[in-house]
Amino acid sequence: MPRVEVTIGPQKHAFDMEKGESLLFEAISRSVMIPFNCTSARCGICRVKVLEGAENLNEVGDREILRLGEEKVEQGFRLACQTHVFGDVKLEVPQPRLY
Numbered sequence: 340m341p342r343v344e345v346t347i348g349p350q351k352h353a354f355d356m357e358k359g360e361s362l363l364f365e366a367i368s369r370s371v372m373i374p375f376n377c378t379s380a381r382c383g384i385c386r387v388k389v390l391e392g393a394e395n396l397n398e399v400g401d402r403e404i405l406r407l408g409e410e411k412v413e414q415g416f417r418l419a420c421q422t423h424v425f426g427d428v429k430l431e432v433p434q435p436r437l438y
């Protein structure tokens with residue numbers, strides 16, 4: 340059973356989930372509040388950065404590349420609503436910049 344560790348600002352969360360399930364929906368069901376809006380790769384709000392275990396996720400899809408851009412994808416960013424987990428992974432939810 341994959342183990343997911345998520346850092347959101349100062350908070351650290353960890354949970355186990357069924358292999359192949361949606362990262363976003365599993366997180367929300369455990370009250371790990373990854374921000375989201377559309378759940379369909381349109382808003383980009385559910386952006387997460389993969390710190391470890393990228394090989395344990397589904398491949399980055401065309402819709403993610405369109406929304407995030409190739410540079411962010413190469414830096415390890417994913418859309419949680421498009422990400423399915425098949426093994427252990429560590430993630431960070433980027434905090435919005437304050438200008």
Ligand code: FES
Nearest residue numbers: 378380383385420
């Ligand atoms: S929730 Fe909108 S892109 Fe994932």
